[in-house]
Amino acid sequence: MASDDEIAIKIMRKLVRGGYVGNRKVTVDTAKGWVASHDEGRAEELIRDWITEPESPIEAYGGGERDNIRLTSRAQGLKWLEARDVDTTFL
Numbered sequence: 097m098a099s100d101d102e103i104a105i106k107i108m109r110k111l112v113r114g115g116y117v118g119n120r121k122v123t124v125d126t127a128k129g130w131v132a133s134h135d136e137g138r139a140e141e142l143i144r145d146w147i148t149e150p151e152s153p154i155e156a157y158g159g160g161e162r163d164n165i166r167l168t169s170r171a172q173g174l175k176w177l178e179a180r181d182v183d184t185t186f187l
């Protein structure tokens with residue numbers, strides 16, 4: 097099993113690389129599918145915790161039945177990754 101940091105970094109890299117900002121969003125189910133199947137449950141928990149934090153680089157988007165997330169900004173996503181010593185050269 098991957099650590100919480102490894103799961104979070106994998107999700108954040110994909111959000112930044114995929115440009116999930118503004119009108120572009122992704123469902124929580126899709127985002128949790130970016131990690132190994134045995135880590136999906138933990139990935140969903142981390143995402144749900146993330147979107148409730150005030151300084152989080154991701155936010156919930158939409159309402160009602162829509163369960164979407166997106167970056168608050170690409171710069172915030174990159175800053176989050178860099179704070180964890182992730183190479184962002186090719187993102």
